[in-house]
Amino acid sequence: MKITETCKEYCIGCGLCHSELKTGMDEDALGFFAPQFGEDSRTEEFLKQVCPVTGLHSDEASEADIWGSRRNTYAGFSTDSGIRKKASSGGVITTLAIYLLESGQVDAVIEVAGCQEEPYRTEGRICRTAEEIIACCGSRYSISAPWMNLRELTEEKLRYAAVGKPCDIAALRNLKNTGEYGNILYLLSFFCAGMPSDRAGRTLLEKMNCNPEQCVSLNYRGNGWPGMVTAVDKSGHTYQMEYSNAWGGILGRDIHPFCRVCFDGIGLAADVACGDGWYLSDRGEVDFSERDGRNVIFPRTETGEEILQAAAEAGRICLEPWEDISQLKVIQNYQYMRRATMRTRLLAYRLFGKRTPHYPGNRLKQLSGLVSFRQKLRIFLGTVKRIMQGRI
Ligand SMILES: Cc1cc2nc3c(=O)[nH]c(=O)nc-3n(C[C@H](O)[C@H](O)[C@H](O)COP(=O)(O)OP(=O)(O)OC[C@H]3O[C@@H](n4cnc5c(N)ncnc54)[C@H](O)[C@@H]3O)c2cc1C
Numbered sequence: 001m002k003i004t005e006t007c008k009e010y011c012i013g014c015g016l017c018h019s020e021l022k023t024g025m026d027e028d029a030l031g032f033f034a035p036q037f038g039e040d041s042r043t044e045e046f047l048k049q050v051c052p053v054t055g056l057h058s059d060e061a062s063e064a065d066i067w068g069s070r071r072n073t074y075a076g077f078s079t080d081s082g083i084r085k086k087a088s089s090g091g092v093i094t095t096l097a098i099y100l101l102e103s104g105q106v107d108a109v110i111e112v113a114g115c116q117e118e119p120y121r122t123e124g125r126i127c128r129t130a131e132e133i134i135a136c137c138g139s140r141y142s143i144s145a146p147w148m149n150l151r152e153l154t155e156e157k158l159r160y161a162a163v164g165k166p167c168d169i170a171a172l173r174n175l176k177n178t179g180e181y182g183n184i185l186y187l188l189s190f191f192c193a194g195m196p197s198d199r200a201g202r203t204l205l206e207k208m209n210c211n212p213e214q215c216v217s218l219n220y221r222g223n224g225w226p227g228m229v230t231a232v233d234k235s236g237h238t239y240q241m242e243y244s245n246a247w248g249g250i251l252g253r254d255i256h257p258f259c260r261v262c263f264d265g266i267g268l269a270a271d272v273a274c275g276d277g278w279y280l281s282d283r284g285e286v287d288f289s290e291r292d293g294r295n296v297i298f299p300r301t302e303t304g305e306e307i308l309q310a311a312a313e314a315g316r317i318c319l320e321p322w323e324d325i326s327q328l329k330v331i332q333n334y335q336y337m338r339r340a341t342m343r344t345r346l347l348a349y350r351l352f353g354k355r356t357p358h359y360p361g362n363r364l365k366q367l368s369g370l371v372s373f374r375q376k377l378r379i380f381l382g383t384v385k386r387i388m389q390g391r392i
Helices: 002-010 016-021 041-050 081-086 092-102 130-135 166-177 198-207 243-253 302-313 325-331 333-340 342-351 361-368 373-388
Strands: 024-027 033-036 074-078 108-114 122-127 160-164 184-190 215-219 228-233 238-242 272-276 295-299 317-321
Touching: 002 033, 002 041, 016 041, 016 166, 041 166, 074 081, 074 092, 074 302, 081 092, 092 108, 092 130, 092 160, 092 184, 092 272, 092 295, 092 302, 092 317, 108 130, 108 215, 122 130, 160 166, 166 184, 184 302, 198 215, 198 238, 198 243, 228 243, 238 243, 272 302, 295 302, 302 317, 325 333, 333 342, 333 361, 342 361, 342 373
Parallel strands: 108 160, 160 184, 184 272
Antiparallel strands: 024 033, 074 295, 074 317, 108 122, 215 228, 228 238, 272 295
């Protein structure tokens, strides 16, 4: 039953086992989901085949570079200036979703949006119009469980696209690979550095002097790139904080335990995965100054490449080849280092008797060769320190 225990400990709460097996879901004090798995063989088989904690990710070919298998690497953005401004980066995910809907390739898009009663939480949505998709636009640095009631909410005769975090998409891809959900045709994802707790969301609001009970809207970024965190309370008062302070000082410090040992923050199982395509300064450093948003875009499947090309031909997105792939090491340094040092982190976990997700050893070893011994030692000692302090 080891796999069940590991899945229980690291359950990210995508909700698929609740949807498919009717697994009970508790919430812990931080708002994270805690599944109540039965000791039956059906549950264990399901988890082995589907749960992202098992490390089952499609298409992680060993010959691929650290960014994983993909057909191309693009820079791009939405040609709709309103979406580009509102979106998290360049609005490519939102625009692709709208394009798929309006070109008749899907009937609806499965997404999450801010929860109306508690805006630092999210709720699942089935979007059937462009307006509904635009309402989901933007990054929500909060707990999301996009597949929690998937079976109930979707109809077999309808075709869908689905947007989720890399772990959500890995789970859904794994389940699709068993022959289920043939009607979910397109999987879209984004780069993800971790899912903050409800506590982090409330702390963020308090630090902004916005009473969480009075908050009616919270945007973590967007309305520019990266834009400000912006909260509004019932009296219409607006509170703001720099996005970098919010992530670096509050949200990024209080993420789900699985996110600390996640090997896929880059949407390996998606048809299309997008991240921030930050610009570099003349000195070769990441330039976070405000400007029009831009995505780095990985079409990871033939389907992903096709829909990107079609959306570009239809004039919905601007797409150009990302010429210098080596820039990604700087632009997405967190993702680079996390993948390259995952073997080292897991080693520290195991030395202290902690359970770890199951990842392919060869790939961990291969990527570990990209960083120096000194860098690995630093990560190892930092992980050991956090374990000893009880912070992991
Ligand atoms: C938790 C989190 C961590 C992130 N970490 C990184 C990172 O390390 N590096 C990086 O480059 N970018 C990160 N981002 C930002 C995001 O990957 C980029 O902005 C990406 O380029 C998407 O931009 P876009 O403009 O195309 O998205 P948009 O067009 O704004 O669309 C965003 C889509 O994401 C969905 N979404 C938002 N939040 C959630 C959520 N919590 N769960 C499920 N779906 C959600 C929305 O429903 C919408 O469909 C993170 C975002 C989140 C939510």
